[in-house]
Structure formats: structure tokens, C-alpha cells
Amino acid sequence: MHNRAPPAGRPRPGDPSMLRPDETSAAPSAPAPVVPGLPFTARTLLAPMEGVTAPAFRDLVLARHAPEDLGGAFTEFVRVVDRPVAHKEIKKHLGEARFPIPVGVQLMGRDEPGVEGSARHVADLGVPVCDLNFGCPARGALKGCAGAAALEDPAGLERVVAAAVRGVEGRIPVTAKIRAGFEHARDVEVLARAAESGGAALLTIHCRTRREGYQPEVDWTRSARAVGAVSIPVAGNGSAWVHADIARMREETGCAFVMTGRSALADPWVFSGRSVPRDEAARVLAEYGDTLLALGAPAKAAVGRIKQLLGYWTAGGLVTSEEERTAWLRRTDFAAFLDDVRTLAGAGAGHGVPR
Ligand SMILES: Cc1cc2nc3c(=O)[nH]c(=O)nc-3n(C[C@H](O)[C@H](O)[C@H](O)COP(=O)(O)O)c2cc1C
Numbered sequence: 001m002h003n004r005a006p007p008a009g010r011p012r013p014g015d016p017s018m019l020r021p022d023e024t025s026a027a028p029s030a031p032a033p034v035v036p037g038l039p040f041t042a043r044t045l046l047a048p049m050e051g052v053t054a055p056a057f058r059d060l061v062l063a064r065h066a067p068e069d070l071g072g073a074f075t076e077f078v079r080v081v082d083r084p085v086a087h088k089e090i091k092k093h094l095g096e097a098r099f100p101i102p103v104g105v106q107l108m109g110r111d112e113p114g115v116e117g118s119a120r121h122v123a124d125l126g127v128p129v130c131d132l133n134f135g136c137p138a139r140g141a142l143k144g145c146a147g148a149a150a151l152e153d154p155a156g157l158e159r160v161v162a163a164a165v166r167g168v169e170g171r172i173p174v175t176a177k178i179r180a181g182f183e184h185a186r187d188v189e190v191l192a193r194a195a196e197s198g199g200a201a202l203l204t205i206h207c208r209t210r211r212e213g214y215q216p217e218v219d220w221t222r223s224a225r226a227v228g229a230v231s232i233p234v235a236g237n238g239s240a241w242v243h244a245d246i247a248r249m250r251e252e253t254g255c256a257f258v259m260t261g262r263s264a265l266a267d268p269w270v271f272s273g274r275s276v277p278r279d280e281a282a283r284v285l286a287e288y289g290d291t292l293l294a295l296g297a298p299a300k301a302a303v304g305r306i307k308q309l310l311g312y313w314t315a316g317g318l319v320t321s322e323e324e325r326t327a328w329l330r331r332t333d334f335a336a337f338l339d340d341v342r343t344l345a346g347a348g349a350g351h352g353v354p355r
Contacts, residue, residue: 030067030100035233035256037201038173039102039128042071044246044271045204045235047261048106048131048177050076052308055095056291060284061268062099070271071257072102077133080109081144084117090125104129104175108136110145110156112163119167119174129172132164132200134191135179137210148210151182154194161198173201177237177259180222181209188222189229196230204235204259223253235259241266243273266312281316282344285309289338299334306341318344 031041046053046061053076062073075093078085090105105122107130109115115132122130134157136147150157157176164174176195180188188205195203207222208215216239223236233256236249240260249258263270268284285306292302310319310328319325331337 030102034071038175038233039104040071040257041067041101042069042271043250043257044069044071045257045259046070046073046264046271047237047259048074048076048133049261050136052076052261052265054093055097056295057288057305057309058103059095059097059099060288060291061264061271062097062101062103064269064274064284065101065271067100070101072104072129074104074106074131077106077108077136077147078118079146080107080111080114080118082111083114084121085114087121087125090118090121090127094125094127102128104131106131106133106177107164108133108141108146110150110160112159115160116163116167119164120169123168123171127172129175130164130168131175131177131204132161133177134160134195135177135206135210137179137213148179148182151179151191151210154187154190157191158194158198161195161200165199174199175202175204176200177204177206179206179208179210180219183209183211185209185219185222188225192226192229192234196232200232202233202235202257203230204237204257207236207238220249220253223249223255227254233257237261243267243270246271262312265309267315269315276316278316278318279345281313281318282341284315285313285318286338286342286345289341293338299338303331303334303337306337 033039033041034043053074058073078090078093093105094103105127107115107118119130133147134150138147141147142149150160161174161176168174178191178195192203203226205223205226207218207220218239220236223234227234235257236253236255237259240246240249240258241263246258246260249255260270269276289302289306292305307329310325313319
């Protein structure tokens, strides 16, 4: 589902809110990186999100941002089991469109030779950065000792980072993304140092523990502690919900970068802070649905992905109340749902949300 080109006409030339994707991987129009040794063009990063940041959605966000506003993005995690991930699989996650904003590949696994070989493949493909996932709380990941399981074994985490660093052979940076801990956040510094000792060029910290899951409360001071513990740049992550939170998180934590995920589901323009009219906001949903359908997704699945966004959506005043949100989320006539989204996208302001 990820390896096909986006439908012709997306992004739309002439639409001032859209940037043309650069079809070369060199992205000559990209500004210089903001931190030496990392490819990122601004201090803001779109978080890797499984089931969300496949090309179909990621490209919609990238197309709406200048590289000065959004500095980088990542694929969903690519699972490494017991052998190097094939080039074809990595390419599927990268998609075909290229933007001046760098997109890294995220790997998740504990098998060191597998991670080393996969990272080598990532670098072979000219991907500008290879990220490692040490935060996934899902049972499936933990069973294979991957994702957040590594938070209970800092020495193992360090070895996995070192394996990826060997694999890329100095061609691209390896970055690590952790949670603040597994059961508790007492060892943030230990985990941060393990990533640094393994050779990570950037540490991203989602400041919740695995036990805390996605609880609403966050403690950004944990990111500040990571900043104090290592000399590599740190990206803070966790509940930067609106554009203003991005600057606030950097100020409060001293993080070099801020990564945000679910805020982009609520507002795909969150990195620029641009406020868009209702029809423009609806166009993202309509284009997302149409892209998924063009890639072969059944209407039910395409609507499911749109509903995933609508669960958070704030952009363009499209959802004006929680009742309206619930009305959207409860709809089961998928064809009519998609038609109504398309109508809103073309209708301009003043049209109500269909019930
Ligand atoms: C649907 C979903 C999928 C996610 N998938 C990944 C993933 O593939 N890799 C990863 O490192 N983190 C993943 N995360 C965690 C996010 O990258 C991020 O750390 C988390 O959502 C907190 O940031 P936020 O409050 O800005 O959303 C996922 C989160 C969500 C909500």
C-alpha cells in the first residue's frame, strides 16, 4: 500500500499552500541543516507513527511545509526480526515523492546483525538518517524484546545502536528514540547515555514511560534531564499539541529539537502555525481518502484512516463541537462519508458537517 506513487495532481501546482515535491533524492533546494551532522532543516520533526506516517499521510504534511518550518520526518517503524530488511521493504516505507524536507527510516529490532544489515541497507538507499525505536509499548514488540523492552536493558540498547552505527559505516547519522523509562523514569540519564555511548547522533525522548502509555499528563522535565546528561542533541517529544507548544517545549527543556506526532493529526499545518480555512482543511481529508483508495484500500479502511485524524482534528474549524466529532466517527456509510468529505473540500466556508 505504500509503494505506489501519489495520484497525479497531488500536491496541486498553483495552490500556494503546497510545495512541489522534489523528484530527485538530492533535494537541491533544501536549506543547510540546522545542526551539523544531522540532515534536519529546522528544529521541528514529525514523529514516526505506525499506521499514520506511511507516505499517504506523511506526504500531505510534508507538502504543506517549507523546510524552514518542518525539519524532518520519519517512516513508521520497520520491523527487524532476524535478518536485514530488504531494500524493497525500506523503499515501500519511503514512498516515491521527495521533498526538500529529509525523511529518515526508523528500524525496530533487537537482533544486532539484523539491525546492522538493515541500517546498511538504509544508508545504501541514500536515506539521510536511520532512527532506532526503543519506545514502542506494543506487546508484539516487547515479546521480541524490541521497542520499549530495551528500556530495561541499557547495555543492550547501547549494543543495538552500535550495531546500526557499524552498519551505516559513517555515511549517515544514526538516531535513537526512547521513552523516559519502562516502569519508572528514574533512569532517564542512564538510557540517554547508553544511546550516546552506542554512537547515536541525536536522542529523541518521548517523556512518558512505557507504563504511562499515552496518559494525558506529561513531564517535560524528563527531557530536560536527558539534555543535561548527554552532549549529543536531544529532541523532546510528548504532547506538544499546538504550534506554540513547540517553542515552549524547547524553551522549557533546552532541547535542540522538538518532535511532535498527534498534533499533526489534529492540524497538518502545526509546524508552520498557519491557520487554514475550512475547505482547505477538508481538502487534506479528501486527498487522504482518495490517495488511499487509489492505492487499493477499501472504502472502509480509507474512512477508518480519515476517522483516525478526525478523532483529533482541529484545523479549519471543521469540527466545531465534540457532538460533531462523534457524529463523524459514528458514521458507517463509507461511500457517503467520503462524498461528504469531498463536498466540504470543494464547498468553502459555511457548509455544515453532514450527519
Ligand atoms: C498511532 C501512533 C503510532 C505510533 N507509532 C510509532 C512508531 O512507529 N515509532 C515510534 O518511535 N513511535 C511511534 N509512536 C509514538 C510517537 O512517535 C510519539 O512518541 C508519541 O505519540 C508522543 O508524541 P505526541 O504526543 O507528539 O504524539 C506512535 C504514536 C501513535 C499515536
